[in-house]
Amino acid sequence: MQPSAPTSxxxxxxxxxxxxxxxxxxxxYFGFTVLFPVMMLLLFASIFTxxxxxxxxxxxxxxxAGIIGSSLMSTAFVxxxxxxxxxRDAGLLKRLAGTPMPKxxxxxxxxxxxxxxxxxxTTVMLVLGVSLFGVSLPRSFDAWSTFGWVFLLGVTASTLxxxxxxxxxxxxxSAAAVMNLPFVALQFISGVWITVDQLPxxxxxxxxxxxxxxxxxxxRSVFLPDSFKVVExxxxxxLGTAAIVLAVWCVAGFFVCVRSFRWTRG
Amino acid sequence: xxxAISLRGVHKRYGNFAAVxxxxxxxxxxxxVAVLGPNGAGKTTTVEVCEGYRTRDAGEVNVLGFDPATxxxxxxxxVGIVLQTSGFTDELSVRETVAxxxxxxxxxxxxxxxxxxxxxxxxAGARAGSLSGGQQRRLxxxxxxxxxxxLLFLDEPTTGFDxxxxxxxxxxxxxxxxxxxxxxxxxxxxxxxxxLADRVAVMVSGKIKAIGPPATLGGRAEAAxxxxxxxxxxxxxxxTTEPTKVVAELAALFNGEVPELTVARPTLEDIYLQMIAMEx
Numbered sequence: 001m002q003p004s005a006p007t008s009x010x011x012x013x014x015x016x017x018x019x020x021x022x023x024x025x026x027x028x029y030f031g032f033t034v035l036f037p038v039m040m041l042l043l044f045a046s047i048f049t050x051x052x053x054x055x056x057x058x059x060x061x062x063x064x065a066g067i068i069g070s071s072l073m074s075t076a077f078v079x080x081x082x083x084x085x086x087x088r089d090a091g092l093l094k095r096l097a098g099t100p101m102p103k104x105x106x107x108x109x110x111x112x113x114x115x116x117x118x119x120x121x122t123t124v125m126l127v128l129g130v131s132l133f134g135v136s137l138p139r140s141f142d143a144w145s146t147f148g149w150v151f152l153l154g155v156t157a158s159t160l161x162x163x164x165x166x167x168x169x170x171x172x173x174s175a176a177a178v179m180n181l182p183f184v185a186l187q188f189i190s191g192v193w194i195t196v197d198q199l200p201x202x203x204x205x206x207x208x209x210x211x212x213x214x215x216x217x218x219x220r221s222v223f224l225p226d227s228f229k230v231v232e233x234x235x236x237x238x239l240g241t242a243a244i245v246l247a248v249w250c251v252a253g254f255f256v257c258v259r260s261f262r263w264t265r266g
Numbered sequence: 267x268x269x270a271i272s273l274r275g276v277h278k279r280y281g282n283f284a285a286v287x288x289x290x291x292x293x294x295x296x297x298x299v300a301v302l303g304p305n306g307a308g309k310t311t312t313v314e315v316c317e318g319y320r321t322r323d324a325g326e327v328n329v330l331g332f333d334p335a336t337x338x339x340x341x342x343x344x345v346g347i348v349l350q351t352s353g354f355t356d357e358l359s360v361r362e363t364v365a366x367x368x369x370x371x372x373x374x375x376x377x378x379x380x381x382x383x384x385x386x387x388x389x390a391g392a393r394a395g396s397l398s399g400g401q402q403r404r405l406x407x408x409x410x411x412x413x414x415x416x417l418l419f420l421d422e423p424t425t426g427f428d429x430x431x432x433x434x435x436x437x438x439x440x441x442x443x444x445x446x447x448x449x450x451x452x453x454x455x456x457x458x459x460x461x462l463a464d465r466v467a468v469m470v471s472g473k474i475k476a477i478g479p480p481a482t483l484g485g486r487a488e489a490a491x492x493x494x495x496x497x498x499x500x501x502x503x504x505x506t507t508e509p510t511k512v513v514a515e516l517a518a519l520f521n522g523e524v525p526e527l528t529v530a531r532p533t534l535e536d537i538y539l540q541m542i543a544m545e546x
Contacts, residue, residue: 003373005340006369014369021357090354094352095352095353099371
């Protein structure tokens with residue numbers, strides 16, 4: 001009897017293992033992915049000290065919460081897009097498309113890798129935050145469930161957008177520049193490095209269109225005391241809006257990546 | 267249905283350029299067909315239409331009983347592909363790479379056997395990204411055959427091989443033939459086509475100009491031979507369609523051994539180059 005064909009899930013697991021091996025064994029890339037946010041945190045938290053006026057919250061705590069959000073998006077959005085564009089340019093995608101592997105397995109592998117790396121990054125940030133920067137972990141179930149859905153919606157939206165961007169980028173050589181330029185700008189207008197109350201209101205409105213504003217805001221709502229919310233636009237956390245905006249980006253990302261994804265260069 | 271591949275009137279245009287301009291080709295099950303032709307002749311496009319990577323503009327394509335443009339993973343299971351250029355996951359070892367691709371098939375070949383068959387046993391633990399060009403090409407071949415394909419496409423498989431690696435590769439192809447694998451390969455090496463192929467197709471400007479066994483392609487078997495010999499006056503040569511008669515006459519003339527006698531049939535390369543030259 002003919003053995004049965006391997007399933008998408010089996011091969012998706014196999015792809016996840018391949019993605020993780022490739023990541024961990026490539027020291028530069030792994031270092032960049034995991035150490036870059038740590039370095040940024042240490043730099044910013046050392047350069048800028050003190051508390052945010054009227055909140056009693058230390059700036060370093062704000063950085064910790066914001067970087068948890070931005071490093072998640074960096075891995076899922078920037079990292080995936082560059083990785084996919086590079087693999088297409090190298091012909092790896094074309095080779096995979098020529099095998100009987102279900103196409104879904106490739107994406108399961110990418111998603112699995114993003115989830116594992118994001119969990120590692122978040123854990124490292126929280127350990128540093130708690131041990132060095134006075135972050136206290138929330139005790140309430142509500143706060144952790146908020147963390148859960150912000151994390152999952154944020155990773156999902158960023159992953160779908162990263163796959164979309166990977167489909168749209170024409171040339172892998174320019175991918176890092178094309179992806180990092182808007183992403184760095186987003187970090188500065190989404191409250192990661194500079195609290196949004198210091199920004200012109202039109203710039204804050206622009207940032208509210210994009211997922212990073214809501215991901216980092218959601219993380220701040222979990223890891224910063226309620227006294228901080230006066231700094232946020234509108235003077236409250238607005239988690240309902242966060243959920244809606246992220247969900248809309250998930251839907252948009254899904255449709256774009258289905259239409260834009262290409263397995264070959266030609 | 268005894269044909270592995272059947273192409274009828276296949277056309278493919280890129281803008282105003284007709285890359286494939288009316289190709290008819292039949293490849294029997296178990297046959298090895300080499301496609302020769304200058305760069306830009308449409309070889310790769312034709313092969314990629316058969317592999318399902320490109321859609322044709324017109325014509326009929328049947329590969330293993332299906333239209334590759336709409337083929338599913340059950341069809342992909344039966345087809346092995348070695349592309350002209352394709353990347354690997356650099357940080358995986360040779361063994362991990364072959365095992366990973368093998369895991370995509372129902373009944374893959376043994377990983378270490380495949381690695382040995384392409385001569386990479388010494389490099390089985392090395393990272394794919396650290397291999398030389400020729401070694402990566404062998405890994406390409408390993409990944410192409412690991413799924414036990416019934417039909418194997420090889421697009422310029424031995425580019426970057428040293429002569430020994432090329433001989434080794436030819437041995438692998440012969441063993442695949444013994445297992446009944448149908449093989450379509452494109453190549454720039456005429457001696458490779460001659461060593462491997464049952465039939466050779468010469469493609470120029472999107473059309474197949476000639477197809478046949480390497481020994482008789484383009485009237486090679488009947489073409490004039492060159493008889494060369496030497497005597498006290500120095501070397502002589504005579505182009506003739508009756509070399510046997512000429513040699514018999516020379517033998518009578520010299521009353522025995524003819525000094526420095528050679529009889530040369532035109533090589534496949536001679537025939538090929540004449541064909542290409544006529545098209546230009």
